[in-house]
Amino acid sequence: MNGIIIAIDGPAASGKSTTARRVADRLGYSHLNSGLLYRTIAWLGLRDGWIEDSDRFSVELAAISIAMERHPSGFVIRANGEIPGETLTAAQTAIRASLVAARLDVRERVLEVLRSAGMEGGVACDGRDIGTVVFPSAALKVFLVASVEERARRRASEHGIEPDRQRLELEVSRLRERDARDSARDHAPLVRAPDAIEIDTTRLTPDEVVDLIVGLAVERGARTVDDICDFV
Numbered sequence: 197m198n199g200i201i202i203a204i205d206g207p208a209a210s211g212k213s214t215t216a217r218r219v220a221d222r223l224g225y226s227h228l229n230s231g232l233l234y235r236t237i238a239w240l241g242l243r244d245g246w247i248e249d250s251d252r253f254s255v256e257l258a259a260i261s262i263a264m265e266r267h268p269s270g271f272v273i274r275a276n277g278e279i280p281g282e283t284l285t286a287a288q289t290a291i292r293a294s295l296v297a298a299r300l301d302v303r304e305r306v307l308e309v310l311r312s313a314g315m316e317g318g319v320a321c322d323g324r325d326i327g328t329v330v331f332p333s334a335a336l337k338v339f340l341v342a343s344v345e346e347r348a349r350r351r352a353s354e355h356g357i358e359p360d361r362q363r364l365e366l367e368v369s370r371l372r373e374r375d376a377r378d379s380a381r382d383h384a385p386l387v388r389a390p391d392a393i394e395i396d397t398t399r400l401t402p403d404e405v406v407d408l409i410v411g412l413a414v415e416r417g418a419r420t421v422d423d424i425c426d427f428v
Contacts, residue, residue: 199225199318200418202409203327206340207386208374209347209354211397211405212322215340218406220270220320223413224421227270228314230323230330231293233306235284236262236275238292247292254301262305264313271313294374298381303329324378327389335416337392338409344371346398 202225204216213229220227237257241247246256264271272279283289296302303325310330314321323330327337342350348367352359359367378386388394393412397405410420 199223200335200413200416201314201317201331201333202320202413202418203331203334203337203389203392204320204322204340204409205324205326205328205338205386205388205392206322207324207347207378208371209351210340210342211350211402212340214402215405215409216320216322217270218402219409219413222406222410222420223318223320223418225318225320225418226266228264228310228319228321229271230306230310230321230326232273232284233262233264233309234293234297234302235289236273236280237302237305238296239280239283239286239289240275241296242289242292247296253299257301257305260305262309264309266313294377298377298383300383303383324386325384327392328387329384332389336409336413336418337389338412339388339392339394340405341394341396342398344368344375347371 202216202219204212204219206212213231216229217227219225237260238247240260241253241256244256246252260275261277262273262275264273307330310321313319314331321331327334327339345364345368348364348371349359351367351371352363375386395405395408410418414420
């Protein structure tokens, strides 16, 4: 696989995963979603009953066989021989994933898997420490931001909910708590890399955000799928 590494970071509900996936499609790259790894660990811990057992957690974590298999359409996670699939989207899994991500042993394990998966290049990877910790030498680093109110609206829309004022206020509160937790954690806190390009998506459409990032990637040597097809 030829291509650069694109690191896309930002707070919760800033559009990282959707943007990274669409950028990868435009460039013929693979989308590398770091959040799914944290969700996988949380899912296993919840299912097997050790997520709240501090003594057992480290032992079980060390025993997990976890890898990201690269396919033309992207990466597939396999944990202990299983493909978690849609179980990773459960609300309880997402909540627990945010908590386990604060653990140093979890972050070290995820770091190892991500670097192994992306070492050949040609990936668009999203998370909260991709440009600062996982791929500090990435050719392109982007930090997506948006107002907390807009992020709350997007989060509600993701779940197919027509947000009223009360629901939005609740989601705003949740996101602010999440931002504070992610920014204050001891290990790999949420912070923009010094050389990352910040893009405020509050008033941009998803297409406009993708166009901006693809343009930046092309400036750094990436080629779009259309360019490759024309060359061939």
